Amino acid sequence: MLAFLVQRISQAVLVMFVISVIAFAIQDGLGDPLQQMVGMSVSQDEREAIREEMGLNDPLVVQYVRFAGNALQGDLGISYFYGKPTMDVILEHLPATLELVIGASLIIVIFSVPIGVFAAIRPQAWLSKFFMGVSTVGISIPVFLTAIVLIQIFSIGVTVDWFPQDAGWGQWLNAALSTEGGLPSYGRGDDLTPLFGTWESGFFSQGGILHLILPSVSLASIMLPLFIRLIRAEMMEVLQSDYIRYARAKGLSSSRVYFLHALKNTMLPVITVGGVQIGIMVAYTILTETVFQWPGVGLMFLEAITRSDIPLIVAYLMVVGLIFVITNTVVDLIYGLVNPTVKLTGKKA
Amino acid sequence: MPLLEVNDLVARFAVRGGDLTALRGISFSLDKGERLGLVGESGAGKSVAAFSILNLIARPGFIASGQILFEGKDLAAMSERELRKIRGNRIAMIFQDPMMTLNPVLTIGTQMVEALKAHRRISTRAARDIALTKLRKVQIPSPDKRLDQYPHELSGGMRQRVIIAIALLLDPEIIIADEPTTALDVTIQAEIMALLLELCEQDNVALMLITHDLGVVSQVTQRMLVMYSGRIIEQGPTREIINDAQHPYTQGLINALPQMGEPGERLFQIPGSMPSLKNVPTGCPFHPRCAFATDQCTRLMPEYVRSGNVDVACYEVSNLIEQEKRMQEVES
Amino acid sequence: MTTATLSRWDRFRESFLWYSFKRDKVAIASFIVLVSMVLAAIFAPLLAPADPYDLAQINIMNSELPPVGLDGSDPAFPLGTDAQGRDLLSTILYGTRVSLLIGFGAVVLQAALGILFGLLAGYLGGRVDSILMRIADVQLSFSTLMVAIIVGAVFKASFGNLMFGEIAIYMLIFIIGVSEWPQIARTVRASVLAEKKKEYVDAAKVMGFRTRRIMFRHILPNTLSPIFVIATVQIANAIISEAALSFLGLGMPETQPSLGSLIKSGFDYIQSGSWWITLIPGLVLVVLVLVINLLGDWLRDVMNPRLYKG
Numbered sequence: 001m002l003a004f005l006v007q008r009i010s011q012a013v014l015v016m017f018v019i020s021v022i023a024f025a026i027q028d029g030l031g032d033p034l035q036q037m038v039g040m041s042v043s044q045d046e047r048e049a050i051r052e053e054m055g056l057n058d059p060l061v062v063q064y065v066r067f068a069g070n071a072l073q074g075d076l077g078i079s080y081f082y083g084k085p086t087m088d089v090i091l092e093h094l095p096a097t098l099e100l101v102i103g104a105s106l107i108i109v110i111f112s113v114p115i116g117v118f119a120a121i122r123p124q125a126w127l128s129k130f131f132m133g134v135s136t137v138g139i140s141i142p143v144f145l146t147a148i149v150l151i152q153i154f155s156i157g158v159t160v161d162w163f164p165q166d167a168g169w170g171q172w173l174n175a176a177l178s179t180e181g182g183l184p185s186y187g188r189g190d191d192l193t194p195l196f197g198t199w200e201s202g203f204f205s206q207g208g209i210l211h212l213i214l215p216s217v218s219l220a221s222i223m224l225p226l227f228i229r230l231i232r233a234e235m236m237e238v239l240q241s242d243y244i245r246y247a248r249a250k251g252l253s254s255s256r257v258y259f260l261h262a263l264k265n266t267m268l269p270v271i272t273v274g275g276v277q278i279g280i281m282v283a284y285t286i287l288t289e290t291v292f293q294w295p296g297v298g299l300m301f302l303e304a305i306t307r308s309d310i311p312l313i314v315a316y317l318m319v320v321g322l323i324f325v326i327t328n329t330v331v332d333l334i335y336g337l338v339n340p341t342v343k344l345t346g347k348k349a
Numbered sequence: 350m351p352l353l354e355v356n357d358l359v360a361r362f363a364v365r366g367g368d369l370t371a372l373r374g375i376s377f378s379l380d381k382g383e384r385l386g387l388v389g390e391s392g393a394g395k396s397v398a399a400f401s402i403l404n405l406i407a408r409p410g411f412i413a414s415g416q417i418l419f420e421g422k423d424l425a426a427m428s429e430r431e432l433r434k435i436r437g438n439r440i441a442m443i444f445q446d447p448m449m450t451l452n453p454v455l456t457i458g459t460q461m462v463e464a465l466k467a468h469r470r471i472s473t474r475a476a477r478d479i480a481l482t483k484l485r486k487v488q489i490p491s492p493d494k495r496l497d498q499y500p501h502e503l504s505g506g507m508r509q510r511v512i513i514a515i516a517l518l519l520d521p522e523i524i525i526a527d528e529p530t531t532a533l534d535v536t537i538q539a540e541i542m543a544l545l546l547e548l549c550e551q552d553n554v555a556l557m558l559i560t561h562d563l564g565v566v567s568q569v570t571q572r573m574l575v576m577y578s579g580r581i582i583e584q585g586p587t588r589e590i591i592n593d594a595q596h597p598y599t600q601g602l603i604n605a606l607p608q609m610g611e612p613g614e615r616l617f618q619i620p621g622s623m624p625s626l627k628n629v630p631t632g633c634p635f636h637p638r639c640a641f642a643t644d645q646c647t648r649l650m651p652e653y654v655r656s657g658n659v660d661v662a663c664y665e666v667s668n669l670i671e672q673e674k675r676m677q678e679v680e681s
Numbered sequence: 682m683t684t685a686t687l688s689r690w691d692r693f694r695e696s697f698l699w700y701s702f703k704r705d706k707v708a709i710a711s712f713i714v715l716v717s718m719v720l721a722a723i724f725a726p727l728l729a730p731a732d733p734y735d736l737a738q739i740n741i742m743n744s745e746l747p748p749v750g751l752d753g754s755d756p757a758f759p760l761g762t763d764a765q766g767r768d769l770l771s772t773i774l775y776g777t778r779v780s781l782l783i784g785f786g787a788v789v790l791q792a793a794l795g796i797l798f799g800l801l802a803g804y805l806g807g808r809v810d811s812i813l814m815r816i817a818d819v820q821l822s823f824s825t826l827m828v829a830i831i832v833g834a835v836f837k838a839s840f841g842n843l844m845f846g847e848i849a850i851y852m853l854i855f856i857i858g859v860s861e862w863p864q865i866a867r868t869v870r871a872s873v874l875a876e877k878k879k880e881y882v883d884a885a886k887v888m889g890f891r892t893r894r895i896m897f898r899h900i901l902p903n904t905l906s907p908i909f910v911i912a913t914v915q916i917a918n919a920i921i922s923e924a925a926l927s928f929l930g931l932g933m934p935e936t937q938p939s940l941g942s943l944i945k946s947g948f949d950y951i952q953s954g955s956w957w958i959t960l961i962p963g964l965v966l967v968v969l970v971l972v973i974n975l976l977g978d979w980l981r982d983v984m985n986p987r988l989y990k991g
Contacts, residue, residue: 015819030838136978140971142921142941144928145963148948152956240407242449249405249444250464250515251437254429264454276822283827287925291948302929305834313834320827328822340499341453 008332012325019321024067027077027314028060076318077311081304086315090297094319095199096188097285097296103216105278108223116231117266120239121258132232135225143284147218147291150185154214157181184211186293215292222284223277230273235266268339275331279324350421351378352522352555353402353440358415358425360394360401362626369626371397371410373579379523382553384546386570386587388563388602390623393576395559399527402557403436404429419523438468441516443526443545447508447533451500457511458496464518483514487544506537513545523555530565542569563606567591575599578624578634580650585659595661598635633663641665701983708979711972718969722778729771730757734937741766745955763943763958764950765935772938773962777969779939780920783853787919788912790858792865796908799869800896804877814870817863828860829922833931846934853932857922861915868911872904906984914977917970924966940966 051057055066070076076086119128152158160177163170184207191207192200202208238244239262247261286298293299297316304312360372371394379385389395400406402417404424417424419440424432436442444450451460461480465471471479477496484492487510500508509529516524529545530538546569549556558570566573567587574584575596583596594600601619621638624630630637636646645664653660654667693699702708721728743766747754754761760769798817802810820828833856837845845852876882877900885895924941926932928948933939935946940962947959 018819026835030835136974137967137971140917140921140974141967142924142928142970144925144948145944145967148944148951148959148963152951152960156952156954156956242444242446243452245400245405245407246442246444246450247452249403249436249442251433251435251467252463253433253467256463256467261452261455265452268454279822280824280827283824283830286830286929290929305837306930308838310838313838317831321823324822339454341501 004336005333008329012329015325016321019325020068020071020318021064023314023317023321024064026317027067027310028063030308030310071318076315079304079309079312079315081307081309081312086312089300089312090315090319092198093295093297093300095195095201096294097282097289097298099202099212100215100219100285100288100294100296101278101281103212104219104223104281107216107220108227111220112224112227112231116228117235117258117263119228119232120235120266123236131228135228138221138225139229141221142287143218143222144287144291146221147214147288150214150218151291153179153181154183155181155185183214185214187211187295215288215294218291219281219284219288223281226277227270227274231266231270234269235262238262238265241265268335271338272331272335275327275334279327282320282323352381352383352420353379353557354416354418355398355402356416356418358398358401358417359413360397360406360410361413363409363411368413370413370629371579371626372401374415375574375576375579375581377574377581377584379555379557381522382549382555383572384549384556384558384570386566386573387557387559387576388561388566388573389576390561392623392625394579395561395576396527397579398576399442399525399557399559401425402525403440403442404432405436405442434468437464437521438519439521440523440525441519441521443509443512443516443524443529445528445531447505447512448500450512451508453500456497456499457503461496461511461515461518464515468519479518480514483517484511486517486548487511487514489514505533506541509533509537509541510544513541513548517548517552517554520552521554523557524549525557525559527559528561529558531560531562545569563591563602575602578629579626580634580662582635582663583659583661585657585661589657589659593657595656595659595666596635596663597639597641597665639665698983702979705979707975711975711979714968715972715976718777718965718972719781721774722781725771725774725778729768729774730759731768731771733767733772733775745950745953745958747955748957748961760961761957763946764955769958769961772943773940773965776938776940776943776962777965779850779933779937780923780941780966780969783850783857783923783939784916784920786850786854787857787861787923788916790854791861791915791919792908792912794858794862795865796869796901798862799866800873800901802866803870803873804892804896804900810870813866817866820860821863825857825860825864825918826922826925829856829926830929830931832856832860833926833929837931846936849933849937853923853926856926857919861919861922864915865908865911868907869904872907873900876900876903910977910980910984913973913980917973917977920966920970920973940969 055063058066074087078084079086079089082089115131118125119131122128158177158179158181160174162177163173165171165174188202189207189211191205192202193204193208195201202212244257244262247257252261282298285294285296286302288294289296289298290302297319301313301316303309304316355378356376357374358372358376359370359374361368361370375394375398377385387395387398397406397410401410401412402424404412404427406412412425415425419435424435427435451457458477458480461483462473462476465476465479466473469476480496481492484495489495489507489510495503495507495511500511503511513529516526524545526545530541533541542565545556548554556570558566560566570587572585573587573590574581575590575598576582577598583590583594583599590599591603594603598619601617604617605619607616619638624634624637630647632645632647632649633639633642633651636642639646643664651662651664651667653662654670655661656666656670702712726732743755743758743762744764746758746762748761748769749756749759758768758770760773763769763772798813802813833852836852836856840848840852882895882899885899890899920940923932923939924944927939927941928945930945933942935942938946943962944959944966947955947957947962951959
């Protein structure tokens, strides 16, 4: 267990080191802090003096060590735009993103497992074929487009008048195909409950949850088809195995065979892939947050890019990198704990 | 009434472009406490026959027609719910590969207790106690430790012992063992076989042993069936068949055994290979490989004839018997 | 007729690929749709009623006209117009062209990188392998989209908006190609590892061929079918990535729009009821990506290569 832990953590540290070098390179290559701090009016000599004082003339290695040292203490510089420490800015925006990811993950887990399992158990049922068809189409729709369509249907509303209004069936069809809209599609709303620190939660009020619906459904829409396909494929493979037939030969009930014997084996690979995918979802939060003007780190990052707020960009990279590394490591550890055939030495027995 | 009686069982596999027939009407019976061997090459339909008894043929296989009478009740006509009460309880199975049979993510204890609980109203504690006695019975070292272990922590031989223990859990009437030792080390094979035989004799459990190993069949079973291309071509007392096989295929199988030949002599081989399910020859399916094949063999599947205590489906044999009869008539 | 005298076309018609294609309605339909979209994109200058790049043809008075069949539409603009008064049909035709160009270009680049690194990693093994695959792992765990966004952001910051807009097509091909190479590299590596064990490689070594020759002449041809399958799906991914980047403002400028930037520019007007500006290009994008994905699925089923799982 200890060896496994050490191996995984040292790997994580290595990855973080690489990310920090990249972040440092970006900061060094793009940001001229002087330009931002002092205007054009300062003379060349004065500039040089400030550069010297700030350590900008030191060898790159020295500068990197200083950068990494500060980063370790949570100091990632001052945002040009906000005029305060970038870490504070990120911490203010992080809860919104986390709640979005939590909402989307809930949707994914609640829907993908039953649908995937059903499609694996009854591959010939029309409902399975329908779900698989929908998920193929789902994979082909970019997340921002899903978001836009959702806004059109559930926020703006759709009025359908293709069918004759004078006929009863026409009226009915028109009404059935029209939607009222009205779901919020902008920001998080005002009904936020302060939890702790900078965390204000939307989970505890009707308004907060209503605001969460469209963004988290959009975010979930990219991963959901993927998970349904993955769970179905894995489950179908498991169902072919001897130990499933043996479980049936023991006279166990179908539900025990499916939901204990098969599902437990199915979920092992799904956990690994799933954990990584949840990490990847952070990338998609940028798109989702942009569409819904959701005040999370994704939108903040995009704004930082348009404002050329280099320190904030760099800080975001470091924080997101850290989140990726942590989720991947935690997923590995959970996998090791759940799967008895991994002896936690890092190799499969 | 025999304990198990299979009548004209037909099993098919539904594939694109028509069904493939894996069992072409097989009939046999099994008495209480009897040990029956089912012999044939791979692909002959032995395993399909074994699995069809509990209606466990893998999809897309299915039982097309025929009866499987267990204590007079037809298993083939039973609902899944009724069948579940038989599986593992009255008829238990032992699979070929112990590495693949036990669920890798559940402990041995869980997999034993759940089998008991599926058939009896019993506390987990009592179920564990039963599991423990059965593990002792199969002579597993430190059995109490095994209950909390996962399958991968046990060797192949030990796993097969666990599977035998699971088969014995509910004191079944019949154990169907599908090549129970094939996947094991040669040194362990004999041990496991001896254990299985001993336990069956002890509790008077009927054993249906599927194997391609004629040596094992001759040591363990009282009666045997020889299968070829989805049909039973010869069945009768094991000793009689081994000593004096009637069907040319069975003769070939026995001659192919190493210990039957002289040292240094080339082993006998049956020419050709068994036809695939897709193109089974007309008439006797063995005729393309048979040294005695005549025109007659290519037309119709031969009926069974009785020679001594053995039933055999072969024109060559039936013609010989007729000839003998005629000779006797002439003599008298 | 012997095999030698068969033309390529004859051989193709006798192949399993063609056989299963003829029997798969979804594959045929997808193929027809894809080919017509590609043709429409290639011949956009001939087919389009107007040239969206030509400012002289645009009249701001025509802005936000709905598609034909809705109130206030103008038959001159069958799919309506966008906020600047450009004919939507024409912009979509040109936009599809840009999207396809970037999609193909990016896949060519990532295939080149992926094949090179995959061959090196798989054939040489050892340290080269572990370094390359570790980079691939990190990049994949970051998700290709994230990498593309970061690279795009850095480029945009260092080139400036105007300059970036001018060379955006090349930039996007580069960004997407570089961020997606691990997908192909892992597939190539996996099949190289499988091929390496086979006897013909030993034979080639014994005959004294150089490493480079063995890699490219002997091993590579045998790994082509998984590459082909992956590349098909990757075109769809590249088109989606391009659309995502453009939607974020890190891609094609509005003056030279791709489908993604069309969707983006239309999104600003969706609240005012002009849904067509964003949803019609969106539909085109989805159909394009969907048919490529369906063909990819079909190819995967037919060729059944050992794809890298995960």
